[in-house]
Amino acid sequence: MRRFTDFFNPTFLRIVTAGAFSLAASFAHATFINFDDIPYVLEEDEPGNFYDVPLTNQYANKGLIVDNGYILPYRSEDGSTLQSNYLLGGNVLTFNFTGDLPTVISMFVSSLYGDSVFLNAYNSTGLVQERRTKGTHGEWGTPDYDEVSLPTEFVSFDVSAGISRITIENYYNSRVSARIDDLTFARNASVPEPSSLLLLALGMCALVWRRFSSKF
Numbered sequence: 001m002r003r004f005t006d007f008f009n010p011t012f013l014r015i016v017t018a019g020a021f022s023l024a025a026s027f028a029h030a031t032f033i034n035f036d037d038i039p040y041v042l043e044e045d046e047p048g049n050f051y052d053v054p055l056t057n058q059y060a061n062k063g064l065i066v067d068n069g070y071i072l073p074y075r076s077e078d079g080s081t082l083q084s085n086y087l088l089g090g091n092v093l094t095f096n097f098t099g100d101l102p103t104v105i106s107m108f109v110s111s112l113y114g115d116s117v118f119l120n121a122y123n124s125t126g127l128v129q130e131r132r133t134k135g136t137h138g139e140w141g142t143p144d145y146d147e148v149s150l151p152t153e154f155v156s157f158d159v160s161a162g163i164s165r166i167t168i169e170n171y172y173n174s175r176v177s178a179r180i181d182d183l184t185f186a187r188n189a190s191v192p193e194p195s196s197l198l199l200l201a202l203g204m205c206a207l208v209w210r211r212f213s214s215k216f
Helices: 010-026 194-213
Strands: 031-033 064-073 085-097 104-111 117-123 126-132 153-158 165-170 176-186
Touching: 064 176, 104 117, 104 165, 117 153, 126 153, 165 176
Parallel strands: none
Antiparallel strands: 031 176, 064 085, 085 165, 085 176, 104 153, 104 176, 117 126, 117 165
């Protein structure tokens, strides 16, 4: 018999939160990209390299150009089997937005090595917002600067003047950095209030719980 707590794992909560945010943002004509629609095809060398499937202009029709990003499939050791792909960032992953610039952008961010991931948003005026995920940062090896990284941390930006570019890099400055999934961006919108987002998430949890509890 499955327990109620079985559904409250990081993957499940990420999907619920992403669904709630996407539902709230849908009223503002949001674009949602989970990278699952791009097939992962290995080159001749097995078992494959992280750079086998680079992401560049595949989402140009949605207003997104990617630099230094690569499609990879989830594996069982990644702790998720519910979604197909994620976007792996290189040394500096860059999202370039075209057309009408989005005012709200959100995504789930994971660190491959437990270090902090730094995200910077820009427009024509320069740097407009900064974000940092939990993880090792600051002075190397100093306990005061160590935090436990989250497997899928929700990160969002809200800039009324629009965002033209986001750069993503990690503290260790390695050739691969963050793992990105469930990218959502909307124009002429605002980030849902936490209370509204929580209500949506709880509502989705209740529906899922009702469905599964009726089977056991």
